[in-house]
Amino acid sequence: MKKIFILFVFVFNYFCFFGQNDKPGLKLFSTEVEFRPFSSDPVGLTYFKGRFFKSDNFAYRAGLNIYMQLANSKPINNLGKNDKDFKSTFLIGIYPGFEKHIGQYEHFSPYYGFDLGLAMKISGEKYTSNSGVVTETTGAWIGNSEQAYYVLGLNYVMGADYYFTKNLFLGIEIGLGFNYYINSKVKESVTGQEDQTLDNQSSTLTFGLNYSPFIRLGAKF
Numbered sequence: 001m002k003k004i005f006i007l008f009v010f011v012f013n014y015f016c017f018f019g020q021n022d023k024p025g026l027k028l029f030s031t032e033v034e035f036r037p038f039s040s041d042p043v044g045l046t047y048f049k050g051r052f053f054k055s056d057n058f059a060y061r062a063g064l065n066i067y068m069q070l071a072n073s074k075p076i077n078n079l080g081k082n083d084k085d086f087k088s089t090f091l092i093g094i095y096p097g098f099e100k101h102i103g104q105y106e107h108f109s110p111y112y113g114f115d116l117g118l119a120m121k122i123s124g125e126k127y128t129s130n131s132g133v134v135t136e137t138t139g140a141w142i143g144n145s146e147q148a149y150y151v152l153g154l155n156y157v158m159g160a161d162y163y164f165t166k167n168l169f170l171g172i173e174i175g176l177g178f179n180y181y182i183n184s185k186v187k188e189s190v191t192g193q194e195d196q197t198l199d200n201q202s203s204t205l206t207f208g209l210n211y212s213p214f215i216r217l218g219a220k221f
Contacts (some may be wrong), residue, residue: 028053032171032218043217049095057102061115063095081130089146093119099157109169110160117153117179132191137198139186144199148184153177155210161218171216179206 031050036042049063069089074082097115125141128134140147155177161169186199 028220030059030169030218030220032169032216034212034214035170035217036214049216049218051099057100059099059101059111061095061097061099061113063093063115065091065093065095065119067091077130079130083130084128085125086127087123087125087141087146089121089123089141091119091121093117093151097157099159107163108160109163110158112156112158115155115157115175117151117155119151119153121148121150123148134191135188136190137186137188139184140199142188144186147186147199150182150184151179153179159216161216167219167221169216169218169220171218172212173216174209174211176209177207180204181206 029050029052031048033043034047046067047063047065049061051059051061053059067090069087071085071087073085073087075085077083095115095117097113099111099113101109101111103110123140123146124136124138126134126136127142135142155175157173157175159171159173161171163169181204183199183202183204185197185201187195188198189195
C-alpha cells in the first residue's frame with residue numbers, strides 16, 4: 001500500500017506541474033478511486049469507476065466494487081487450548097450507467113444520471129475445535145454476521161467534479177433509488193450432527209438516499 005501511495009504522489013505532482021486547467025472533452029476517458037485524506041489509507045482500492053465521454057456533456061460510466069476478506073485465527077477455548085477458525089467473505093459488484101454534465105464552467109462540472117447496480121456477496125466460516133469437532137456455515141459467518149446476498153439496484157445519481165489541473169479532479173456524488181436484496185440461505189453443519197438451516201432465503205426492497213462516504217479522486221486520459 002505504501003508503494004501505491006508513493007506512486008500516486010509522483011503522478012499527482014507530475015500532473016500538477018505539467019497539466020493545464022481544463023474540463024474533459026470529446027471522446028476522453030476518466031478513471032477514479034476512493035480518496036480519504038485523513039485516514040491511514042488515503043487511497044482506497046476496493047472501488048473503481050471509469051467514464052467514456054461520447055461528447056462534451058454526455059458520458060457512459062461503469063463502476064466495479066471488489067472486496068475480499070480471508071481470516072485465519074486460533075482462538076483459545078474454555079479449556080485454555082487453541083481452536084482453529086477460518087472466515088471468508090467475497091463481494092463483487094458492477095454498476096453501469098450514464099451521466100449528463102450541465103453548465104459551461106472552466107473547472108467545475110456538475111452532472112446527473114442513472115446507474116444499474118448488480119452485486120453478489122459470498123460468506124462462510126469453518127471452526128475446528130481442539131477436540132476435532134468441525135462447525136461449518138455457508139451463507140454467513142457463525143452467529144449470522146456477514147450474511148451473503150445478491151442485490152439489484154437502480155439509482156438516480158447527482159454529482160460534481162472539480163478539475164484543479166487538466167488531468168486531475170476531485171468529486172462528490174449522491175444517489176436516490178431502489179435496491180432489491182435477496183439474502184442467501186444460511187446452513188450449518190456440525191461433526192456428528194445433521195445439517196440444519198439457520199436462516200431461510202429472504203428478500204428486501206429498499207428505497208432511499210445513498211451516498212459515497214469518500215471523496216472521488218480521478219484522472220482523465
